[in-house]
Amino acid sequence: MTAPILELDGISKRFVKSLDLAEKLVALVNPKLREQVVRAVDGVSLHVREREVLGLVGESGCGKSTLGRIIAGILPKSAGTVRYRGNDVDHLDASQARDVALKVQMIFQDPYASLNPRMRVQDIVGEAPLYHGIVTTDGIDDYVAEMLLRVGLDPSYRRRYPHQFSGGQRQRLGIARALAVRPDFLVCDEAVAALDVSIQAQVLNLFMKLREELGLTYLFISHDLGVVQHLSDRVAIMYLGRIVETGPTSELFEKPNHPYTQALLAGVPRLDQRHRRFEPVKGEIPSPLDPPHGCHFHPRCPHAIARCRAEQPRLVDIAPGRLAACHLNDGS
Template sequence: MTTAQVKQSTDNLLEIKGLKKYFEVGGGLFKQKQQVKAVDDLTFNVKKGETLGIVGESGCGKSTMGRALLQLQKPTSGEVFYEGQDIAQLSGKQLRKLRKDIQIIFQDPFASLNPRMTVGAMLTEIVATHEIVPKKERQSYVQNLLEEVGLKAEAYWKYPHEFSGGQRQRVSIARALAVQPKLIICDEAVSALDVSVQAQVLNLLQKLKRKHQLTYIFISHDLSVVKHISDRVGVMYLGKMVELADEDSIYEKPAHPYTQALFSAIPDITEDNKERIQLKGDVPSPLNVPSGCRFHTRCPLATEYCKQVDPALEEVKEDHLAACHYTA
């Protein structure tokens, strides 16, 4: 899909066009700097009120993309439009105001919470900075927020180390929710939790989405989790989007060979003889991205043409996009 092919719609909360994020590594005496192409020419949109799941193997650029959307890492190039406004053109003050609307939940809640502050102090500081409620109402507002995410009001006085991992992630969710955002980026938000706690947090996220009319970008490597929570799913490989479709369509009939291989690995107790597609070789280094289709080194369908021409992300059927010369 080229930049010109992005569907313009008033239903889109976020529109990403040609997003790239490269990192320079190496250099020094007699050594040439190299570029890690972490995110390479992403073009897609996020609809209001949906949960867009982003999946792919570790190192495919999912988390870098999430940070680039929020401008936590400045994109190398490309455009990110939030409600029609180009985020890259915003001043520091405007960007701080935008971050009230777009929040992020990180994978490791302990690393993202200040260990020297109580939960109440942390959340109250955020509420005060963005002037969410009057000063006299801040404590009750924060305590109500903690109860909404499944904690007791007394959690207001506790420090992060006094909570379990699942409870700390609930604090992180409360922190994101405190400024009344429209979009929350969940960056591997449940991957560090036990399976039983994962289910509780996922159910909480869905409950909050309905109550507050939120939009999620849900980044994960766990295909089963993404299937459970997503309305649409985007599959990334080596910094690029290789398939994008609604959840039912992509799980029932994935079009891209990489997506087919990924989904074949999902355990299914209803199919005793489910065939697993084994990919050959390892994921190439983002320092040395293959020419043409970057998946051709592992693809069972690859031809000489694939090695030379990079396929565009195009519609293979209604609202189902794939970047493959030989889509099923």
């Protein structure tokens, strides 16, 4: 078994909405008025092995994008440790920290918003490797051409601007930009969600080809279970800031353990299910500002018992390589 390339230990991210002056005055007489804290990510521990694709699934507001951004080093964390190849990223000297930052790259959801509209392709792809000394000014043209070819774009497009490309081509540009600094680890945040089905298939195939060619490791964040099932080796399911279940893709999809995972999988529309009767999960996704006590899922869970309302379930081993956070796994 290969060593983890990335380990997360108790990662948390709190967003605090502090009180303004008027609210502070009101708070003097009304102690109920307090700062609002959103625990976007709440004590997440995960690992990703070398050359593995880990799918991170959850619905809107569950903190999956926040977690992705923490891993990519874009967002500071509130607590916990991130270890890259065994090294705590908080205790690196400047040059090591820069290396880690380059090795972990991010691909964003919106190919329209993540490219500077006033830069040419040549500069979008070539700026970072040139700055970091990966190529010299002499070699940059060939280097950019190589990157564009790798993602399936014609190198003659290098003088163009982003608006001259279609959505799928822009996403390829975003991938070329990420690859240009020779990363080992890609965080893909809903990277195919904005694309049409036929284009989505092209980009998914590209991700798989690049993994073969370059030995990349992926954290693939998505709400689309079909896509995640197709691409991932392992899957982690997130609900309101916490991981509720992880496991190898085929086992998890075959026998989901956590009631939320079960509900999520049952809700996915599938091509081979016709004229089905949709059986909905009850209730709304609660506000992360005021999550339910105990297990976050208990108000919507059909199997909830008294303990679920009081005590937060811990993520424990339920089978080799599989973890789940549910009280129902105890005792019985």
